[in-house]
Every structure is written in structure tokens, then in C-alpha cells.
Amino acid sequence: MIAPKLVMEWALKQRIAQVKLAFEELEQYMLELIQECRNLEKNAMIYIAHVPLQTSSYKTLAGNIFIFMLAGHETTAHTLAFTFGLLSLHPDYQEKLYKHIKSIIPDGRPPMSLLRAAIPVARHQIHEETHLLLSTWLSSMRHSVYSLGEYGVPHIGVTTIPKVAAEDTTLVTTDRVGNEVVVPVSRGTSLQISVAALHYNPRYWDDPLAFKPERFHGDWPREACLPFSSGARSCLGRRSFETEGIAILTMLLSRYKIELKDDLKFVNKT
Numbered sequence: 001m002i003a004p005k006l007v008m009e010w011a012l013k014q015r016i017a018q019v020k021l022a023f024e025e026l027e028q029y030m031l032e033l034i035q036e037c038r039n040l041e042k043n044a045m046i047y048i049a050h051v052p053l054q055t056s057s058y059k060t061l062a063g064n065i066f067i068f069m070l071a072g073h074e075t076t077a078h079t080l081a082f083t084f085g086l087l088s089l090h091p092d093y094q095e096k097l098y099k100h101i102k103s104i105i106p107d108g109r110p111p112m113s114l115l116r117a118a119i120p121v122a123r124h125q126i127h128e129e130t131h132l133l134l135s136t137w138l139s140s141m142r143h144s145v146y147s148l149g150e151y152g153v154p155h156i157g158v159t160t161i162p163k164v165a166a167e168d169t170t171l172v173t174t175d176r177v178g179n180e181v182v183v184p185v186s187r188g189t190s191l192q193i194s195v196a197a198l199h200y201n202p203r204y205w206d207d208p209l210a211f212k213p214e215r216f217h218g219d220w221p222r223e224a225c226l227p228f229s230s231g232a233r234s235c236l237g238r239r240s241f242e243t244e245g246i247a248i249l250t251m252l253l254s255r256y257k258i259e260l261k262d263d264l265k266f267v268n269k270t
């Protein structure tokens with residue numbers, strides 16, 4: 001069976017070459033971005049202006065730009081796409097949200113107070129004025145680790161979070177029939193937190209597949225909702241995303257109705 005092996009190797013090499021090219025192009029783009037910043041008359045990014053190229057500081061800078069672009073852009077874009085997908089599947093809810101938005105911001109432009117109100121969600125509080133917006137958001141974040149592929153909306157929030165055990169420990173859980181299970185974990189073990197399994201777990205979420213933003217109005221299991229992970233290394237851009245997300249959701253929804261396009265070319269695109 002040498003032929004399939006050769007084909008696999010060839011395909012893998014092609015893929016690796018594409019990834020390498022993408023990295024090179026991205027690096028070039030970052031370089032241009034940094035140079036552009038240096039040429040700005042009023043340079044807000046003073047740090048960038050002074051980092052010499054081809055040094056370790058430059059590499060750190062490029063690394064940070066890279067992580068912000070990747071961690072910040074794809075996640076935000078997909079979560080917004082996912083939210084719009086869910087709203088188009090739930091037109092009655094979309095209408096309710098539209099009326100809510102219009103009642104607090106008639107011209108559709110989010111005032112600073114509304115943007116500031118997006119922040120309490122990071123502290124797991126729902127602000128009275130914006131509860132529908134924020135619960136829509138949380139609901140979509142809970143869902144977005146799953147695919148709406150048949151409607152042309154791919155998943156991706158972050159589906160699994162890799163961690164390494166910092167010390168020897170034990171994890172205690174229960175099996176399907178309720179027996180306690182103790183799992184010893186030694187220092188250095190690689191672990192994957194399955195966010196998808198957590199967000200769709202019937203142990204924590206009643207009717208887990210349903211889009212029910214109101215489940216976030218009362219008490220809800222905070223530790224079972226980890227779209228941004230948790231702890232010291234959780235998402236650095238969470239508040240930035242929540243503010244941006246609420247602003248975009250508010251502005252678009254106050255001006256447009258989101259509907260599913262009844263067109264075959266949008267079906268089953270993942």
C-alpha cells in the first residue's frame with residue numbers, strides 16, 4: 001500500500017507549503033504595518049516607532065501583533081456571524097431585541113453609557129438596561145462552540161482549551177449514573193478543557209441545544225460557561241470584544257433585519 005502513503009505525504013507537503021507561505025505573507029504584512037506606524041506623524045503607537053527591526057523586541061512585537069490579529073479577529077468575526085445566524089433562525093426574538101434596542105437608543109448609535117454597560121457581563125452581572133443585549137450575547141457565546149454549518153455559519157468560538165497541570169492533583173467527577181470518579185493527574189500532564197462539552201452539558205443546562213437568552217436573566221451556572229476560559233490566563237481581549245460586539249450588534253440590528261437567504265449556494269457551506 002505504498003501509493004496511498006505517497007499521496008498522503010505529497011498532500012501533507014503541499015499543505016505545509018501553503019501554511020509556510022501564509023506565515024511569510026503575514027509576517028510581511030506585519031512588517032509593513034509597523035513601518036506604516038513609524039511614518040505616522042502623530043504616532044499613537046510610540047512603542048512601535050522605537051523598536052528596531054531584526055531584534056528580539058521586534059520579534060516580541062510581531063508576536064504580539066500576530067496573537068492580537070489571530071486571537072482577536074477570527075474569534076470576534078465568527079462569534080458575530082454566529083450571533084447573526086442564531087438571530088435569523090429566531091426572528092421573533094430578533095424582533096424583541098430590535099424593539100429593545102430602539103427603546104434605549106432611538107438613532108441606533110450606542111452611547112458610551114451602553115458600551116460601558118457591556119462590561120458588567122465580564123463580571124457575570126446583567127445590567128438592567130441592557131439585559132436583552134447581553135443575554136443574547138451570552139447565549140450566542142454558549143452556542144458558538146458548535147457548528148451552524150448547514151446554514152453557512154461555521155463554528156468557532158474556542159472549542160477546546162489546552163492546559164498543562166502545574167502540580168500533582170486529582171479531578172473528581174461523577175459518571176453518567178452518578179457514581180463518583182476520581183482521576184489522578186500528575187504534574188506536567190496535558191489536559192484539554194472541552195468547552196463544547198461543557199456548554200452543551202445537560203447536567204448544567206436545561207434543554208442545552210435551545211437558544212434561550214432568558215436563561216441568563218436569573219441565576220445561571222457561571223462555571224459551566226467558559227467561552228473566554230477562566231483564571232489568570234483567560235482571554236485578555238474579553239472586555240474589548242464585549243464592547244465591540246455589543247456596539248456592532250446594536251448598530252446593525254437597529255438598521256437591518258437579518259434573514260436567512262433562501263439560496264442553495266448558502267446551504268451546507270462549512
Ligand code: HEM
Nearest residue numbers: 071072075076079157158227228229233234235236237241
Ligand atoms: C469572541 C471573542 C473571543 C473569544 C471567544 C476568545 C477566547 C479566548 C480563549 C478561550 C483564550 C484562552 C485562554 C486560556 O488559555 O485559558 C483566549 C486567550 C487570549 N485572547 Fe481571546 N477571545 C476572544 C477575543 C479576543 C480579542 C478581541 C483579543 C484581543 C484584542 C483577544 C486576545 C487574547 C489573548 C492575547 C489571549 C492570550 C492570553 C494569555 O495567554 O494570557 N481575544 N481568548
